[in-house]
Amino acid sequence: MAWLAxxxxxxxxVAGQTDYPPxxxxxxxxxxxxxxxxxxxxxxxxxxxxxEFVFGYPGGAVLNIYDEIFKQNKFKHxxxxxxxxxxxxxxxxxxxxxxxxxxxxxxxxxxxxxxxxIATAYxxxxxxxxxxxxxxxxxxxxxxxQEVDTVGITxxxxxxxxxxxxxxxxxxxMKKAFIIAAxxxxxxxxxxxxxxxxxxxxxxxxxxxxxxxxxxxxxxGHSGQLKRAVQMLLEAQRPMIYIGGGVVLGDASKQLVEVxxxxxxxxxxxxxxxGGHPATHRQNLGMLGMHGTYEANMAMQHCDxxxxxxxxxDDRVIGNPAHFAREQRRIIHIDIDPSSxxxxxKVDVPIVGDVKHVLTEMLALxxxxxxxxxxxxxxxxxxIELWRAKNCLxxxxxxPIIKPQYVVEKLWxxxxxxxxxxxxxxxxxxxxxxxxxxxxxxxxxxSGGLGTMGVGLPYAMGVQLAFPDAQVAxxxxxxxIQMNIQELSTCKQYRIPVKVLTLxxxxxxxxxxxxxxxxxxxxxxxxxxSLPDFVKLAESxxxxxxxxxxxxxxxxxxxxxxxxxLKERMVFMDFQTDQTExxxxxxxxxxxxxxMILAEEL
Amino acid sequence: MSTRxxxxxxxxxxxxxxxxxxxxxxxxxxxxxxxxxxxxxxxTLSRMTIVTVGSEDVIEQITKQLNKLVDVIKVMDLTEGQxxxxxxxxxxxxxxxxxxxxxxxxxxxFRGSIIDVxxxxxxxxLTGAGSKLDAFLEAIDSALIxxxxxxxxxxxxxxxxxxxx
Numbered sequence: 004m005a006w007l008a009x010x011x012x013x014x015x016x017v018a019g020q021t022d023y024p025p026x027x028x029x030x031x032x033x034x035x036x037x038x039x040x041x042x043x044x045x046x047x048x049x050x051x052x053x054x055e056f057v058f059g060y061p062g063g064a065v066l067n068i069y070d071e072i073f074k075q076n077k078f079k080h081x082x083x084x085x086x087x088x089x090x091x092x093x094x095x096x097x098x099x100x101x102x103x104x105x106x107x108x109x110x111x112x113x114x115x116x117x118x119x120x121i122a123t124a125y126x127x128x129x130x131x132x133x134x135x136x137x138x139x140x141x142x143x144x145x146x147x148x149q150e151v152d153t154v155g156i157t158x159x160x161x162x163x164x165x166x167x168x169x170x171x172x173x174x175x176x177m178k179k180a181f182i183i184a185a186x187x188x189x190x191x192x193x194x195x196x197x198x199x200x201x202x203x204x205x206x207x208x209x210x211x212x213x214x215x216x217x218x219x220x221x222x223x224g225h226s227g228q229l230k231r232a233v234q235m236l237l238e239a240q241r242p243m244i245y246i247g248g249g250v251v252l253g254d255a256s257k258q259l260v261e262v263x264x265x266x267x268x269x270x271x272x273x274x275x276x277x278g279g280h281p282a283t284h285r286q287n288l289g290m291l292g293m294h295g296t297y298e299a300n301m302a303m304q305h306c307d308x309x310x311x312x313x314x315x316x317d318d319r320v321i322g323n324p325a326h327f328a329r330e331q332r333r334i335i336h337i338d339i340d341p342s343s344x345x346x347x348x349k350v351d352v353p354i355v356g357d358v359k360h361v362l363t364e365m366l367a368l369x370x371x372x373x374x375x376x377x378x379x380x381x382x383x384x385x386x387i388e389l390w391r392a393k394n395c396l397x398x399x400x401x402x403p404i405i406k407p408q409y410v411v412e413k414l415w416x417x418x419x420x421x422x423x424x425x426x427x428x429x430x431x432x433x434x435x436x437x438x439x440x441x442x443x444x445x446x447x448x449x450s451g452g453l454g455t456m457g458v459g460l461p462y463a464m465g466v467q468l469a470f471p472d473a474q475v476a477x478x479x480x481x482x483x484i485q486m487n488i489q490e491l492s493t494c495k496q497y498r499i500p501v502k503v504l505t506l507x508x509x510x511x512x513x514x515x516x517x518x519x520x521x522x523x524x525x526x527x528x529x530x531x532x533s534l535p536d537f538v539k540l541a542e543s544x545x546x547x548x549x550x551x552x553x554x555x556x557x558x559x560x561x562x563x564x565x566x567x568x569l570k571e572r573m574v575f576m577d578f579q580t581d582q583t584e585x586x587x588x589x590x591x592x593x594x595x596x597x598x599m600i601l602a603e604e605l
Numbered sequence: 606m607s608t609r610x611x612x613x614x615x616x617x618x619x620x621x622x623x624x625x626x627x628x629x630x631x632x633x634x635x636x637x638x639x640x641x642x643x644x645x646x647x648x649t650l651s652r653m654t655i656v657t658v659g660s661e662d663v664i665e666q667i668t669k670q671l672n673k674l675v676d677v678i679k680v681m682d683l684t685e686g687q688x689x690x691x692x693x694x695x696x697x698x699x700x701x702x703x704x705x706x707x708x709x710x711x712x713x714x715f716r717g718s719i720i721d722v723x724x725x726x727x728x729x730x731l732t733g734a735g736s737k738l739d740a741f742l743e744a745i746d747s748a749l750i751x752x753x754x755x756x757x758x759x760x761x762x763x764x765x766x767x768x769x770x
Binding site for chain 1 (some may be wrong): 616617620621624625628632662665666669670672673675676677678770
């Protein structure tokens with residue numbers, strides 16, 4: 004160990020000492036200079052980033068990294084039962100906390116299993132870093148055991164990805180990954196680390212920051228455009244504020260609420276924007292889009308000035324763009340991603356910048372402005388109240404069969420609107436979005452863009468680990484829950500006391516609904532046969548299982564699940580719901596926003 | 606209305622950089638007529654020239670999406686201003702009998718040069734805008750063409766207009 008002796012001498016020289024100070028062990032001195040292996044570097048970088056949880060699953064290519072995880076106690080590793088769930092859990096952790104989520108998987112199938120999770124995070128702009136193992140550098144391209152081109156496979160569904168080819172680049176690459184994931188429009192970043200890199204050694208220093216000449220996200224909005232926007236807002240006769248996930252991700256809901264309150268304009272949220280403006284606020288018209296409220300969709304279609312904030316006019320939101328464009332309206336669009344602006348809908352005042360920053364400046368301008376919002380606003384609200392009076396979300400509360408909407412409403416009551424709610428994908432997701440009134444951002448965790456069935460349970464795990472004392476509910480269906488049901492085992496191992504509410508209608512409900520409407524009620528492969536006994540299944544993992552068949556038992560079951568007696572327990576509630584229930588209002592694909600089908604019309 | 610655009614960009618000269626751009630075009634169903642890439646005088650930078658066809662909206666999206674790639678440093682639509690466009694073509698033709706002399710004359714007219722000669726063939730090098738190369742191929746008897754290879758367009762702004770870091 005000649006180099007070690009050299010290092011010790013160097014330390015004494017630097018410290019201006021002739022001998023080690025008392026109490027200094029050789030280990031301590033060496034650790035200042037000790038060359039670290041790639042595996043150590045990965046682990047130390049994660050610690051430096053203040054990572055709390057790494058969700059992962061070991062395998063050949065990442066064994067060195069796991070060995071280092073074994074030796075440390077800076078962060079906790081959560082062993083999932085399938086790599087997809089690792090990424091979903093990391094994703095949910097990020098959505099709920101605003102911090103970067105981290106997942107660690109092995110090469111080959113580890114990486115391919117992670118792809119669904121990565122694509123899910125990409126579509127919803129969630130900051131996560133996924134470290135994937137890779138076969139040793141000399142084996143790359145040799146069709147080695149458990150080899151896939153991870154960088155190639157993930158390229159279209161990541162914000163950026165890296166293949167680390169030299170251990171000397173590892174620390175800087177990790178830093179870049181965290182910066183890129185969290186800044187600008189957030190998104191997933193994959194760092195692919197070949198196995199030989201994890202045992203190569205180099206000196207470790209973690210850079211405080213890294214400059215990237217090719218990556219400089221805009222923060223500040225254009226001041227001229229901001230002035231034009233404010234003028235336009237104050238002149239509006241029939242204004243509307245339409246907010247998306249950007250408000251939640253950008254932690255801008257406080258500013259948004261202030262702007263909206265000052266102007267007195269109606270507000271609608273997208274599926275991803277729920278909680279960005281409080282659902283119980285008088286100005287809030289609820290969610291818009293394919294299953295949006297009547298009042299939100301009508302106001303969106305008929306407004307004359309639209310302020311879009313952190314939203315992207317996607318097909319589930321505005322329906323047919325040609326139909327949307329039939330009504331004349333001027334659009335102001337605030338978004339951090341220039342490519343989201345004028346993509347599907349032509350915009351009059353584009354403002355590229357960080358939503359929080361731009362709204363803060365807008366607020367200042369509005370406060371200075373001499374003009375007040377146009378008097379026509381009163382008439383507009385009268386019209387909106389007429390639309391609202393249709394009460395489009397009403398449903399039969401006298402039904403002898405459990406109505407899924409009722410379960411969600413009761414959950415909202417029992418948890419006092421304060422729970423973190425995750426969902427899977429389908430009818431139950433829409434009912435959760437419509438009937439759980441989210442008053443705070445980062446409480447609604449779902450796969451909006453990719454629509455990934457199976458996210459619900461791992462999402463709930465990620466949220467519950469981040470907030471151990473919070474009430475966390477997973478609203479799911481009997482089909483979705485089975486796509487990651489293996490995570491009941493993870494919940495057992497880590498005692499994650501999430502509450503699962505399965506709206507069990509024995510169908511892939513949303514598929515069934517479309518088949519009923521558009522395929523002559525030919526229910527091709529949408530009936531879920533051979534379901535397990537979910538109560539016994541939950542119990543077999545040591546959890547609490549409940550089956551609820553009657554509407555009068557719904558509330559008691561939810562109360563029991565959230566009672567102090569079961570606070571530490573995972574509870575699986577299997578609600579036997581009405582098979583024929585459909586989600587309304589509904590805008591058919593390709594139709595315009597104002598062409599909704601309402602429940603009463605059938 | 607679709608028009609032809611030449612988009613120039615500077616990006617980090619890293620492995621996989623080209624595939625990010627090519628992947629973007631296929632993933633978003635953008636047209637790509639030609640794409641050329643090579644390192645610049647600064648070896649850490651690659652310069653790419655993409656010829657694409659699309660409506661104004663599509664070209665705007667292409668520019669934005671290219672800018673969004675983390676490795677991309679600068680993007681410029683050359684066709685938005687005065688610019689020069691060049692493409693290199695090598696053509697191998699049959700050159701026997703009367704057509705041998707005729708081929709030489711045509712190459713001269715197009716300011717091409719014959720860079721390889723056998724008893725029965727010429728290989729001609731031509732540089733110019735794509736339309737000039739097309740015109741040459743039209744001017745010669747197509748039955749005489751053995752092989753052609755084109756680089757795709759490269760371009761540069763006129764005058765002070767430049768693309769640099």
